[in-house]
Amino acid sequence: MSEYLFLEQLKRAFAIAKKDLRIYYKRGPVVIFGLVMPFFLFLAFFIGRNMPIQQLFTGLLGMTIFFASMSIGPAIVPFEARSRTLERLVSTPVSAWALFIGDVIASFVYGILISVVPLIIGLVFGVNITNLLILCLGMILAAFCFASFGILLSAYPPTDVPSTVMMISNLVKFPLVFISGVFIPVSAMPDWGRIIASFSPLTYFTDLASYCTQGVSYYSVVVDFAALTGFTLLFLIAAIKIHERTLPERL
Amino acid sequence: MEPAIEVKDLTKNYGEITAVNHINFEVRKGEIFGFLGPNAAGKTTTIRILTGVIKPDGGTATITGYNILEQALKAKQIMSVVPEMANAYIDLTAWQNLMLIGELYGIPKKKRQERAEGLLKEFGLYERKNQLARGFSKGMKQKLILCMALLTEPQVLFLDEPTSGLDVESARLIRDTIRQYNRDGTTVFLSTHNMEEANQLCDRIAIINHGKIAAIDSPENLRMKSSGLKSVEVSFNKPVSANELSKIPNVMQVKKIGDKIRLYTDEPHSVMNSLIDYARSKGLTIITFNTLAPTLEDVFIKLIKEHEED
Numbered sequence: 001m002s003e004y005l006f007l008e009q010l011k012r013a014f015a016i017a018k019k020d021l022r023i024y025y026k027r028g029p030v031v032i033f034g035l036v037m038p039f040f041l042f043l044a045f046f047i048g049r050n051m052p053i054q055q056l057f058t059g060l061l062g063m064t065i066f067f068a069s070m071s072i073g074p075a076i077v078p079f080e081a082r083s084r085t086l087e088r089l090v091s092t093p094v095s096a097w098a099l100f101i102g103d104v105i106a107s108f109v110y111g112i113l114i115s116v117v118p119l120i121i122g123l124v125f126g127v128n129i130t131n132l133l134i135l136c137l138g139m140i141l142a143a144f145c146f147a148s149f150g151i152l153l154s155a156y157p158p159t160d161v162p163s164t165v166m167m168i169s170n171l172v173k174f175p176l177v178f179i180s181g182v183f184i185p186v187s188a189m190p191d192w193g194r195i196i197a198s199f200s201p202l203t204y205f206t207d208l209a210s211y212c213t214q215g216v217s218y219y220s221v222v223v224d225f226a227a228l229t230g231f232t233l234l235f236l237i238a239a240i241k242i243h244e245r246t247l248p249e250r251l
Numbered sequence: 252m253e254p255a256i257e258v259k260d261l262t263k264n265y266g267e268i269t270a271v272n273h274i275n276f277e278v279r280k281g282e283i284f285g286f287l288g289p290n291a292a293g294k295t296t297t298i299r300i301l302t303g304v305i306k307p308d309g310g311t312a313t314i315t316g317y318n319i320l321e322q323a324l325k326a327k328q329i330m331s332v333v334p335e336m337a338n339a340y341i342d343l344t345a346w347q348n349l350m351l352i353g354e355l356y357g358i359p360k361k362k363r364q365e366r367a368e369g370l371l372k373e374f375g376l377y378e379r380k381n382q383l384a385r386g387f388s389k390g391m392k393q394k395l396i397l398c399m400a401l402l403t404e405p406q407v408l409f410l411d412e413p414t415s416g417l418d419v420e421s422a423r424l425i426r427d428t429i430r431q432y433n434r435d436g437t438t439v440f441l442s443t444h445n446m447e448e449a450n451q452l453c454d455r456i457a458i459i460n461h462g463k464i465a466a467i468d469s470p471e472n473l474r475m476k477s478s479g480l481k482s483v484e485v486s487f488n489k490p491v492s493a494n495e496l497s498k499i500p501n502v503m504q505v506k507k508i509g510d511k512i513r514l515y516t517d518e519p520h521s522v523m524n525s526l527i528d529y530a531r532s533k534g535l536t537i538i539t540f541n542t543l544a545p546t547l548e549d550v551f552i553k554l555i556k557e558h559e560e561d
């Protein structure tokens with residue numbers, strides 16, 4: 001593929017992302033499963049427990065970035081298949097990979113925009129962030145990772161019922177939160193818990209956030225970044241490959 | 252000259268059903284080519300293959316020489332489509348829909364804005380450009396979708412039943428637009444149920460049924476070629492048994508249409524003479540008397556029937 005063609009396709013992916021953001025950010029399921037549910041989950045877990053504000057902040061940030069980056073993504077493709085706009089997109093000169101990257105970008109942007117809120121709250125309430133740059137880099141990488149994960153979740157089965165995909169993605173999302181060191185730091189987990197936690201990408205973000213706020217982490221920063229990058233590539237490539245394969249069944 | 256569309260041995264199966272069955276045809280540059288066929292003939296399936304939405308199970312298709320599978324992006328860049336099912340984004344405004352298409356085809360900002368403005372004005376939608384397409388009537392949606400297809404100045408334009416369900420005026424606006432763009436050099440591939448539309452618009456028509464092409468020719472040639480479709484229409488002052496009229500020499504078929512009787516024949520003049528003799532011998536008065544050339548509809552029904560008997 002020539003470089004020009006690649007950049008041109010990437011530009012078109014951004015057009016797709018813009019369209020996604022315009023259409024999907026205010027949809028009911030996106031708001032409920034993406035923002036309201038995790039917020040109450042957060043309240044239920046942390047209110048009344050006497051916890052240091054640093055740890056509270058890490059938990060809130062991890063949960064927000066995880067749920068917000070995955071809220072739009074899973075709904076897009078089934079919704080477009082159902083409203084028959086997917087057919088229109090497929091007939092335009094946009095490669096399948098660019099189409100799905102566009103959806104990832106939309107989820108990513110949404111995730112970042114929402115996650116800025118707890119970050120600001122944390123700063124206002126005087127959370128001591130020792131390394132803001134690393135935290136922000138980590139947020140960006142994590143949001144992209146979870147956004148890719150969200151698109152991957154809608155790849156199979158190729159249904160055009162958005163609520164089915166929402167159910168599947170919640171089935172995956174909620175357990176992941178519990179094993180990822182959001183509520184209990186990885187260092188406080190038993191051995192088997194740590195092994196399970198190592199399979200969740202969110203673990204590495206909470207670990208990184210804990211490093212940036214409390215100065216303690218279970219893994220090293222390099223491992224956290226490497227793991228997040230690895231998961232991102234895995235999710236992104238799998239999402240594109242599987243979607244490319246299931247796309248004909250949606251048309 | 253290289254054809255605008257070239258289709259060889261194209262096939263598509265859906266389970267047991269062969270929606271498109273080894274079809275072959277060519278559309279020349281600058282032509283309006285009609286695809287005429289009954290429901291479930293395979294029109295939409297063919298268009299979806301040619302526009303790169305679905306993949307064929309066999310055969311090849313090229314758009315101005317670009318293979319739709321191997322050079323899909325290049326082929327898609329020079330064509331656009333008005334699909335059968337309306338599908339603009341209802342949660343975007345008319346303007347946003349047009350800009351999205353412009354961006355997806357890589358049209359520079361200034362140009363896509365100028366094109367969009369011109370098209371919306373042409374179709375009387377400019378005042379509603381900032382309204383969500385959700386609030387558009389069927390006709391307005393169809394016009395918006397046509398604007399979206401024309402925004403990219405396609406060399407080849409596919410339209411899948413573009414006027415079905417529209418009122419007379421909107422249908423005429425769309426037909427006039429198709430003609431105008433064709434005059435300016437756009438090749439048009441149009442599917443329709445409507446014989447009159449095909450007759451008025453198309454340079455050539457392919458008649459398709461059960462996924463196979465029954466005939467391809469100009470509307471005029473299709474009419475000329477089909478013998479036995481000329482007819483004489485007659486009515487008398489008293490009811491007459493159609494059975495008796497079918498005994499007249501050279502009459503191939505007799506049909507009662509309202510109070511008139513239509514006799515299909517290759518020899519309208521001899522049949523007319525026989526009818527005059529018949530009326531005289533029975534003491535009947537002839538009230539109407541016409542010879543009719545075959546309509547495209549007659550040709551169509553005949554071809555479909557012959558085709559089904561094969």
Ligand SMILES: Nc1ncnc2c1ncn2[C@@H]1O[C@H](COP(=O)(O)OP(=O)(O)OP(=O)(O)O)[C@@H](O)[C@H]1O
Nearest residue numbers: 251265268270288289290291292293294295296297
């Ligand atoms: N996605 C699909 N799955 C299964 N069968 C299909 C599918 N698409 C088309 N078919 C079948 O293929 C045949 C041709 O359908 P197609 O939509 O091409 O017809 P058409 O000529 O466009 O008809 P109409 O005039 O009703 O639009 C039909 O028998 C239809 O049931």
Ligand SMILES: [Mg+2]
Nearest residue numbers: 294295296335
């Ligand atoms: Mg059709």
